[in-house]
Amino acid sequence: METKETLALVQGQAQIWQQMIGSVDSMALKCAVELRIADIIHSHGGPITLRQIASGIDSTSPNIPYLARIMRLLVCKNIFTEQHQPVDSGEETLYGLNQASRLLLHDAELSLAPMVLLRNHPWLLAPLHWLSQCVKEGGTAFNKAHGCEIWDFTSKNPEFNNIFNDGMACTTKIVMRVILAEYKDGFGCVGSLVDVAGGTGGTIAEIVKAHKHMRGINFDLPHVVATAPMHEGVSHFGGDMFESIPNADAILIKWVLHNWSDEHCIKILENCRKAIPEKSGKVIIVDIVVEKDGNDLFDETRMVFDLTMMAYTAGGKERTELEWKKLLEEAGFGRYKIIKIPAIQSIIEAYPN
Numbered sequence: 001m002e003t004k005e006t007l008a009l010v011q012g013q014a015q016i017w018q019q020m021i022g023s024v025d026s027m028a029l030k031c032a033v034e035l036r037i038a039d040i041i042h043s044h045g046g047p048i049t050l051r052q053i054a055s056g057i058d059s060t061s062p063n064i065p066y067l068a069r070i071m072r073l074l075v076c077k078n079i080f081t082e083q084h085q086p087v088d089s090g091e092e093t094l095y096g097l098n099q100a101s102r103l104l105l106h107d108a109e110l111s112l113a114p115m116v117l118l119r120n121h122p123w124l125l126a127p128l129h130w131l132s133q134c135v136k137e138g139g140t141a142f143n144k145a146h147g148c149e150i151w152d153f154t155s156k157n158p159e160f161n162n163i164f165n166d167g168m169a170c171t172t173k174i175v176m177r178v179i180l181a182e183y184k185d186g187f188g189c190v191g192s193l194v195d196v197a198g199g200t201g202g203t204i205a206e207i208v209k210a211h212k213h214m215r216g217i218n219f220d221l222p223h224v225v226a227t228a229p230m231h232e233g234v235s236h237f238g239g240d241m242f243e244s245i246p247n248a249d250a251i252l253i254k255w256v257l258h259n260w261s262d263e264h265c266i267k268i269l270e271n272c273r274k275a276i277p278e279k280s281g282k283v284i285i286v287d288i289v290v291e292k293d294g295n296d297l298f299d300e301t302r303m304v305f306d307l308t309m310m311a312y313t314a315g316g317k318e319r320t321e322l323e324w325k326k327l328l329e330e331a332g333f334g335r336y337k338i339i340k341i342p343a344i345q346s347i348i349e350a351y352p353n
């Protein structure tokens with residue numbers, strides 16, 4: 001009979017093994033995206049055999065046993081489906097798409113494939129090896145790994161800049177679908193909207209498309225807007241949010257403040273306040289609100305995001321409601337409202353005093 005101690009030893013091992021090899025799961029996911037496995041299955045219009053997947057891979061001699069092992073893990077992780085059908089020689093396995101692998105399609109309207117490639121890029125994985133050093137002596141893991149801060153790195157490295165912007169743009173499409181559905185009234189009376197640190201303008205383009213009365217301004221660093229495509233109803237503006245922000249009725253700032261320390265956020269939010277009307281203006285923050293004991297589908301992911309902010313940015317973090325309240329008060333926003341949406345982020349509307 002198993003004693004309490006042996007049971008605890010088994011359970012403890014299982015927990016640690018699972019946590020220890022979690023990075024292999026991410027690598028298998030990256031492998032599937034690089035090999036375009038979801039796209040190959042999709043192009044056949046339904047579940048296919050391993051050989052059919054292999055024949056779609058960009059290689060003259062794909063290793064089918066290796067592919068089988070990758071697929072076995074991804075089926076076990078519920079990323080692809082598996083079904084068995086009888087054939088003359090026994091049975092064969094057919095691999096299909098589900099709600100998760102459909103998000104790995106490269107050319108789909110909604111895809112997380114570019115984000116999988118960004119998050120698992122060696123340039124973003126390297127800083128994670130420096131976490132313990134950061135705990136011992138402070139500093140930024142990204143800087144320790146690469147010798148500069150992340151925004152200097154993106155400005156000097158066009159390849160990483162593109163990978164970064166593509167990753168951001170694909171998640172924008174997904175969260176924007178939710179925001180446009182859940183926050184229609186919030187944009188209704190806004191005549192002009194600046195998207196602060198809006199990347200290549202995908203977010204503001206979607207909002208202007210849905211709210212034709214609105215004038216959209218995409219604001220980001222000059223090297224980012226330099227590569228941004230034209231969007232109808234949107235003008236691009238290159239600049240530095242720590243200096244000044246173009247004037248508008250309202251400001252959107254999505255997935256930006258979590259990159260910065262409280263001191264930096266206060267400076268950005270003060271510049272936001274100067275750019276909007278004192279009485280009718282509002283700042284629409286789209287960012288994570290951490291709930292330690294929550295039971296939402298994204299709660300654990302939100303906490304992991306906090307560690308990535310710690311690794312990649314100088315002082316960035318995911319904040320609890322109390323931390324947001326304090327930050328907004330210090331930047332001169334006396335009132336705020338949190339609107340929960342079915343996404344990793346929430347909407348925080350902040351009004352000037």
Ligand SMILES: C[S@@+](CC[C@H](N)C(=O)[O-])C[C@H]1O[C@@H](n2cnc3c(N)ncnc32)[C@H](O)[C@@H]1O
Binds near residue numbers: 198219220239255
């Ligand atoms: C995490 S991305 C978010 C992009 C976009 N808001 C989104 O949700 O996809 C942060 C953005 O901040 C921009 N950024 C960094 N420093 C900035 C500054 N000083 N002024 C304006 N934009 C800045 C970066 O270029 C990048 O596009």
